[in-house]
Amino acid sequence: MRTLLVDAGPMVHFTHSFANPGSPRIEDSIYAAGKGILIDDGRIVKIEDSYVLREEYSYHGDEPAVIDDLRMRSLGGNAVIPGLIDAHTHLVWSGDRSQEVRWRQEGKTYAEISQLGGGISHTTSATRGATKDDLYRSGYSRMRTALTSGTTHMEVKSGYGLDVETELKLIEVGHQLGQVNHLPTTDCTWLGAHDVPSQMKMEDYVDELLSQQLPAVIEQGLARSADVFCEPGWFSVEHSERILKESQSEGLALRMHIDEFSNGGGGELAAELAVQTADHSYHTPMDVRQDMQEAGVLTGFLPGTPYAMGDAWPSMNSIVEHGIDFTLATDFNPNCQTLSLPFMGSLMVQRCGMNPLDSLYAVTAQAARSSPHPSGNPHGRLSVGSVANINILDSPHWESWALKPSHTPIHSTVLEGEFFTH
Ligand code: NIG
Ligand code: FE
Secondary structure, three states, X not given: OEEEEEOOOOEEOOOOOOOOOOOOOHHHHEEOOOEEEEEEOOEEEEEEEHHHHHHHHOOOOOOOEEEOOEEEEEOOOOOEXXXXXXXXXXXXXXXXXXXXXHXXXXXXXXXXXXXXXXXXXXXXXHHHOOOHHHHHHHHHHHHHHHHHOOEEEEEEEOOOOOOHHHHHHHHHHHHHHHHOOOOOEEEEEEEEEOOOOOOOOHHHHHHHHHHHHHHHHHHHOOEXXXXXXXXXXXXXXXXXHHHHHHHHHOOOEEEEEEOOOOOOOHHHHHHHHOOOEEEEOOOOOHHHHHXXXXXXXXXXXXOHHHHHHOOOOOOHHHHHHOOOOEEEOOOOEOOEOOOOHHHHHHHHHXXXXXXXXXXXXXXXXXXXXXXXXXXXXOOOOOOOOOEOOEEEEOOXXXXXXXXXXXXXXXXXXXXXXXXXXX
């Protein structure tokens, strides 16, 4: 079955390559109202003026209609943007750490909360005790929620198992969820180096990561990347380097969590290893950001984390002005329970003065560089040959994507050609 969408409002397509990659220009990125899209076999095969498509396919109405193998629909002038890509999530875990909010308000740091038995190790115990079915069910409902906010693809990390069996289970669940055809696709990352299990020494755990977890993850064959929480108090730059280099030599792509609480030197390592993306990066100095940029490393900003934890933001405008390539993602985790990229957009646009086009670029075309579609076809842009992942807003203005933090700005989502009204 083919699908024909006509009468789009302004359409943000992001198909040009930009001289200054950090800053897309409106005139290069948006088609004026009136375009239509033809979809075949889950991919975009034509983008044309609606009146041309209406003539060609003899569709003169406004109501959805089916003629032969073609399903047609007028978008009534609503704005259109690409499917959103969440390039950093901890989607699969069990348990609840809501009580930690009061500890934070009493002034306890992330490290102190972890020493009190909260933090990652608390979630790890609950996750180890959960069945695969439990994890699948909660992951399924989280992904349905993400879809209603326009997410069509998610990077999904393990990291709450911290032993071979549970890490493999988390990756398997993340992979299986991505195969369900009415859910976003997934791109799985092994994050065994998220924390050291309680009762274990750092050195012993790093040895276990490399001698047991990594070979098992490679044999399982479902994770595309490896990630490390490189932060003073967690994995040092030296340990991170060892884990990342061995992962790379086993064929995994590399990602990092860096400089979340302090400038720990992770940015220099990210640049040296030319990792795909170095995320959080709140305390990375600008000269190191520029080294990362020159090495082709994306910076993944995760505005939900400082929002939830009450921490300060880096100056996003100076990052845009310096032409740093960045993505925005939810970092969905027990401390930061949002799956809404439009909410991330709202935090950037309505709280940090970021241009709505820069922030949309960060959750679409830029995010696609950080997390490719499993089909190997382009996504995060609307062009002939791309995956037909498309969001129709409930407004004629594309800027509205970032202006509705409490409910979805998305009227409907086309997921690989299938239409979902929210
Ligand atoms: O990216 N900072 C490291 N990992 C997660 C949070 C983990 C947790 O607190 O459960 C993050 O924010
Ligand atoms: Fe994270």
